[in-house]
Structure formats: structure tokens, C-alpha cells
Amino acid sequence: MPIKFVPMICPQCGSQMDVPVDKDMCFCAACGTKILINDDSIKTININQRVTDDARIAEAQAKAKVAQGRQNTILKAIVIVAVFVLDIIIFMVVLSSR
């Protein structure tokens, strides 16, 4: 059974390519753009996201997570120190009032 191809222009980089109609998704060979194909019509072909961007987004999210973790650790340290200092102040006040 021969596979039917639909000629199309990559919306991202403009290179011409043939897309197999039996697939609902393909990648541009020139720029790696992920293209969703909703049906046989070229009109419904649209970009979802660039593959390279997917990797960058994942990387950025991982970095943000690490930064968030650091921030939480610093916050916890500040709270512990603040409670400790408060304890000392209360202790001093109690001592001096005697």
C-alpha cells in the first residue's frame, strides 16, 4: 500500500517537504519543527512547538526548580535563625526582669 504524501512548506523555516498523511505529526527535516497534522488538508497543519524549544523549556524548568529549592533552603535558614534570636531575646528579658 503506497503512503500518500502531502506537499507542504514548513511554517517555521519555509523549506518544502512531503508529509505522510497517515501520521498526525511530523518533524521538519530542515529545522526540526514539530508539526501537527489534524487531517489531510494543508490548511489544518500548524506548528505546535519547535523541538529545540522543548529541550530549552525543560532545561529552564529544571534550572528554575533548583533555584526555587535554594530559595526555600535560604528561607528556612532565615526562619531558624530568627526563631533562635527571638528565643535569646525572650531569655534575656526573662533574666533581666528577675
Ligand SMILES: [Zn+2]
Ligand atoms: Zn522547517
